[in-house]
Amino acid sequence: EADIYQTPRYLVIGTGKKITLECSQTMGHDKMYWYQQDPGMELHLIHYSYGVNSTEKGDLSSESTVSRIRTEHFPLTLESARPSHTSQYLCASGRGNQPQHFGDGTRLSIL
Amino acid sequence: KQEVTQIPAALSVPEGENLVLNCSFTDSAIYNLQWFRQDPGKGLTSLLLIQSSQREQTSGRLNASLDKSSGRSTLYIAASQPGDSATYLCARGTGANNLFFGTGTRLTVIP
Numbered sequence: 672e673a674d675i676y677q678t679p680r681y682l683v684i685g686t687g688k689k690i691t692l693e694c695s696q697t698m699g700h701d702k703m704y705w706y707q708q709d710p711g712m713e714l715h716l717i718h719y720s721y722g723v724n725s726t727e728k729g730d731l732s733s734e735s736t737v738s739r740i741r742t743e744h745f746p747l748t749l750e751s752a753r754p755s756h757t758s759q760y761l762c763a764s765g766r767g768n769q770p771q772h773f774g775d776g777t778r779l780s781i782l
Numbered sequence: 783k784q785e786v787t788q789i790p791a792a793l794s795v796p797e798g799e800n801l802v803l804n805c806s807f808t809d810s811a812i813y814n815l816q817w818f819r820q821d822p823g824k825g826l827t828s829l830l831l832i833q834s835s836q837r838e839q840t841s842g843r844l845n846a847s848l849d850k851s852s853g854r855s856t857l858y859i860a861a862s863q864p865g866d867s868a869t870y871l872c873a874r875g876t877g878a879n880n881l882f883f884g885t886g887t888r889l890t891v892i893p
Contacts, residue, residue, distance in 0.1 A: 675825075702879060713786070714826075714871070714883040729880070761825055768879045770816060773825030 674698050677762050677774035685782050690749045692777045694762030703745040704763040704771060707731060714761065720745055752781045786874050788884035795862055796892050803857040803887045805872035814875040815848050815855045819868045820886065826871065830857070862891045 675696040684690060696703065701722045706714040706729075716729030720739040734756070735749050745764075749756055759778050765771040785808045795801050805815070814833050818826040830839045830846040832855070838847040845858040855872055869888045873881040 677825075704880075706883075711885065713885045714873075714881075716880055716882075719880065730882070763826075765879060768814065768875070768877075770828035770831050771826075771879070771881065773818075773827070775823070775825045778823075 675762060675764055675772050675774040677760075677777050679777060680775065681778045681780075683780045683782065684752060686751075686753055688752050690752050690779070692747045692760055692762075692779070694745045694747070694774060695743050696745075696764040696772070697743065698764060698766075698772065699742065700764035700766045700772070701742070702765045702767075702771075703739065704765075705729075705735075705737060705745070705747050706761040706763065707733065708759045708761060708776075710759075718747065752779075754781045757781050786872060786882050786884040788870075788872055788887050790887055791885065792888040792890075794890040794892060797862060797864060799862050799891075800858070800860050801862055801889070803859070803870050803872075803889070805855040805857070805884055807853050807855075807874045807882075809853075809874065812848075812850055812874055813877045813879075815846070816873045816875055816881065817844075817846050817855075817857050818871045818873065820871060821868050829870075831875075859889075862889075864891045864893050867891050 705718040715731035717733040718737040761776045762774045763771040817829040832848040843860040869886040871886045873883045
């Protein structure tokens with residue numbers, strides 16, 4: 672059963688649109704993460720947060736932005752989508768150094 | 783660069799066989815090593831986490847080992863079943879619980 676939810680699961684949208692990918696968790700985890708995964712490639716961390724009002728960039732540069740206004744919510748925004756943003760985006764949460772819990776991902780296609 | 787490599791990229795075995803998946807990492811200052819399973823169209827499910835002070839962890843038919851000196855970890859799956867078919871990812875964890883992933887091994891267990 673999923674305790675971390677991502678919406679939408681799939682999104683096909685035109686270039687230039689503003690997009691927000693939603694991620695919510697019900698476990699009260701302090702840490703949340705966004706990963707980007709291209710087909711056949713490894714996951715790369717693009718953003719993370721250690722708590723409310725905390726956001727940091729990951730090891731892969733991304734044009735997206737994130738916010739953490741509430742513990743349970745960690746949305747990712749692309750102000751102007753481009754075809755290069757086509758990828759799968761996975762959200763995760765965790766507490767301390769315990770294993771991270773992952774959502775099912777959003778598969779994004781920019782036309 | 784904190785590189786994580788997994789071989790083989792794909793593996794097919796008949797049901798009932800024991801198998802070993804390999805993971806190597808370049809940074810010896812490892813905090814933990816984690817193994818995940820990813821099913822098509824889904825997020826990741828944590829399988830085993832080995833702290834840097836440990837040499838192995840076991841869960842059911844799964845056993846993961848860690849050799850920091852050689853920069854290697856293995857995931858041993860005993861008596862494989864068709865339900866084990868998935869992509870298996872290893873990840874090197876930092877003290878901040880940020881993860882650096884390999885590209886995975888896609889396992890197919892043939893009934």
